[in-house]
Amino acid sequence: MEYVDHAQVKKRMSARILLNYISQIIFFLSALFGLAVLFILIYRVLSDGLGWINWGFLTGKLSTQPERAGIMGAILGTLWLMAVVAPVTMFLGIGTAIYLELYAKKGRLLNFLQTNISNLAGVPSIVYGILGLTIFVRALDLGNVVLAGGLTMSLLILPIVIVASQEAIRSVPQQLLEASYGMGATKWQTIKNIVLPAALPGILTGAILSLSRAIGETAPLVVIGIPALLIPFPGSIFDKFTVLPMQIYYWTLDSSLVDEYANLAAATIIVLLVVLFLLNATAIIIRNKFQKRY
Incomplete structure (x- = not known):
């Protein structure tokens, strides 16, 4: 013992x-x-x-005089940017995740792609800015317009959406797929009617996180040459634009010269947080709606 x-x-x-x-x-x-x-x-x-924060500040144009400065152009630029980033990222991200999880053959090539997609999620954002400057601004000759900025930001958050969508698709019980196939459904019918509805809450969660990152990024837009002081309001994806984070960045720099710019930067931060919360709240409501349904 x-x-x-x-x-x-x-x-x-x-x-x-x-x-x-x-x-x-x-x-x-x-x-x-x-x-x-x-x-x-x-x-x-x-x-x-x-x-x-007052009505003149929210609806006015940018100005070199702090007491007359407004951020309507930056607000519109941010919304136009998200109008490009959201559909491009969702379409490419979900499509890539579906292919990698349900169509691609298992092997070294798939493992190589999976590893590199995961690594891309940790690449510094300024690298994507250089990539966007090379491809969209110079090679495609788009210039520093909304479309070029949106595509650059889409590259930044695309790996996050792909990884989150893959995890959501993997979480769908295999028995549901087998039951669908057993009833005679094709692979695409199973994906459309079973996999996507069941995985949609998880996919939207990843999309919310990625869009939240995109709306607050500054470095890629600085690299592709987005102006800080832009008087005209953007009216399409082919117009030049500025965004709230860019305006915060430059007003913070200018605060060393004029103290009022620090107050303008703080006010713009508040507006950016409100816009971010509204977009996230809308996405969360949509996610919860599908989560209850399925």
Whole structure:
């Protein structure tokens, strides 16, 4: 019969309990630090920017005079950009995920593609800006218009949508596919009527996260030459444009010269957050609707 040293066992348990307690304290302090920084940031933005938000600021044109500056052009540019990014990314991202999961043959080529798509999700955004500048602005001669910016941002978030869509498709129970095939449905009918409806909530979750990233990105647009001060409002995807993050970036730089620009940047941050919340809320409502249905 093996001898058990109860004192040693008790000592190890006490050490584990102490380690668990210390870990809880460290994690709690880490979360508290993050929340404190977020609270300070939100407080600073609200205190500096709320007083500058009025109807003239929301509907006016950009101006070199801070008291007359407006952001309607930047708001319209952001919405036009999302109007290009959302359909392009959803169509290409979901289509690629369907092909890789349900049509592509298993093998080294598929593993190679999967690995590189996952790696592309971690590539710095400025690299996509250089790619967009090379292909869309110069090679295709689109210039720094909404279409070029939208396609560049689509490249940025496309890997995220593909990976999220693949995970959503994998989560569909295999029994549903087998039952559909057993009833005589074709592969496309099974995808259209079974796979996509069941996977749609997960796909929309990935799309919401990716669009949230796209709406706040600045580096790719700086690289392709999006102007900061643009007086005309964009009216189509072939017009020049500016966006809210670009305006925040340049007004923050100008705040070292004129203090009022810091207030304009804070006010624009508030507007950007509101636009982001509205777009996300719309996407979440659509996602929940399909989630309840299926």
